[in-house]
Amino acid sequence: MSIPQERHLVTAIPGPKSQELLARKQAAVPTGIGTTLPVFVTRAGGGVVEDADGNRLIDFGSGIAVTNVGNAAPRVVERVQKQVAEFTHTCFMVTPYESYVEVCEKLNELTPGDHDKRTFLVNSGAEAVENAVKVARHATGRQAVVVFDHGYHGRTLLTMTLTAKNMPYKQGFGPFAPEVYRVPLAYAYRWNGDNAAEEAFAQAVDMIEKQIGAQNVAAVVIEPIAGEGGFIEPAKGFLPKVAEYCRANGIVFVADEVQTGFARTGDLFACEDEGVVPDIICTAKGIAGGLPLAAVTGRAELMDKVHAGGLGGTYGGNPLACEAALGVLETIEQDDLVGKARRIGEIMLPRLKALQERFPVIGDVRGRGAMIAIELVEPGTKNPNPAAVAEVVKRCHAEGLLVLTAGTYGNVLRFLPPLVMPEHLLEEGLSILEKAFS
Known part of the structure; x- marks a missing residue:
């Protein structure tokens, strides 16, 4: 160095x-x-x-x-330097390029689960989470979104609404987006008793059934480890219970791995610790070594339900960021x-x-x-x-x-x-x- x-x-x-x-x-x-x-x-x-x-x-x-x-x-620098001399932008939605496709192929391969997947690229973690909600609502025809206490998901209007903490993220910025509901997280250190996973899950389900109705929930969005909330690892068993509840009720289980992804937790993705396979996984932060890039990876049957033109963005999957992401993935694997x-x-x-x-x-x-x-x-x-x-x-x-x-x-x-x-x-x-x- x-x-x-x-x-x-x-x-x-x-x-x-x-x-x-x-x-x-x-x-x-x-x-x-x-x-x-x-x-x-x-x-x-x-x-x-x-x-x-x-x-x-x-x-x-x-x-x-x-x-x-x-x-x-080094691998990130080399790839970005080569790309910047060739072209910096075309907009993938206008004239596409191979590196975008290659990043999507690798994420489809590397994210949890061996099911058929699709990936698209955006600019930030908040944008990824917001698009995951869009996909879930479109695919299910439902509107409600369930999130958890202590969660953080971004600073856009919707993701600010999904975020639990008021100051500094929400103070003075309302009104917030509708159809967002918050339930307890199994915060083991602050839960009274040793049965945090069972008790928090029971309370969460009770609130969903009474206040929303499972049949109205499009998505449950959760960080496998709550980042801004204080690196709270939900009590063991909680995440699998939530994922199973979603499967049983036709709810899209969205894992926000923006902070936990790309080897940070000692697994490539934090969900892998308990074998949880999300329907949609959101990644950003560590994906491209500092260049702005994020991804939404999900089950093909969900992702492909959105009509052509319903997803995208001018800078999403910029070629410099895509090359950086390929360098990151090479580095993680080879080192x-x-x-x-x-x-x-x-x-x-x-x-x-x-x-x-x-x-x-x-x-x-x-x-x-x-x-x-x-x-x-x-x-x-x-x-x-x-x-x-x-x-x-x-x-x-x-x-x-x-x-x-x-x-x-x-x-x-x-x-x-x-x-x-x-x-x-x-x-x-x-x-x-x-x-x-x-």
Whole structure:
């Protein structure tokens, strides 16, 4: 890699050049576009981002699970450079090109299930989820959509409605889309008792039957691991129960794998952990190494019901992004990034659980593969402790470790290191985190 794989601080974080650029950002960009850490990046790769002041920081964020293969993966760079010299756009709906078809073929092959599938490409995770709902409504002739507490699905009108958390995603942006209903998620850490899967599922079904009627539900949309909600892995058994209920009632089961997909959890897709096969799967983020691309992959009999022209978009499946996606899939397979994600989990989870034993502010440690989180609480309780999260984040950033937050209550630290991060950087980042708690 061209960028040294080591943490290196030459100024305070953020440094003077980043602060100057931040002032320009504040004068040119709306305040609604927030910034987690205002260091302005000049290059990045492996497990490191370098800023305008020459500081190199350890990256535990991956652009929110986008750069799973790194920020400048060689196979991605090579393919994109070759494509940009040939053509940058034609619009697939006007004059198509092979790379779009090849991406769709690979997703049809790699996503869970051996049934006949179809895939189409769009620009973002929110657009993928919205199109999945469109397909489900058209195919079933029904309107209602069921989603889950703590879920996040995007910032468009419909996906904002599907999202559970009000602030900052929904506050002041209503009225919202109709025919969206929310039911409980089996959030094991916060569920009273040991039967979270059974009890949450029973409550969800009761609400559907009483408030909507299963015969009116077009789709159930769920993240196999709730991302923005706090990396909540539903209690074991919950996802299979929901999927079976959908099959029994003619409801389209939609898995939102925007954040969990492409080897992030130690499987290529998070649904595979419990053998769940969705009717439609939505992917984005890690699909193209940082270029804007997303996909909707579903059962052929559902996807093909939509009339010609009913799906699409000007930039969907841009040729540069398609080549990037092919480079990502090559990298995941040839460099065994599924195995590397599992190795990251094997390193992180024991160290985080050891921290939990030392610091009662850590209420829960959870996650799979390279999608790990810790939930901070007031010691001796399960009361959320967002102030502690803010303090830990501040200390980590000052020491050159980029970390992200999450959670319905703003009390979760989430860790999404690039799957190509060298282990010495991973260990050093965990030591910085330990120092922050100390």
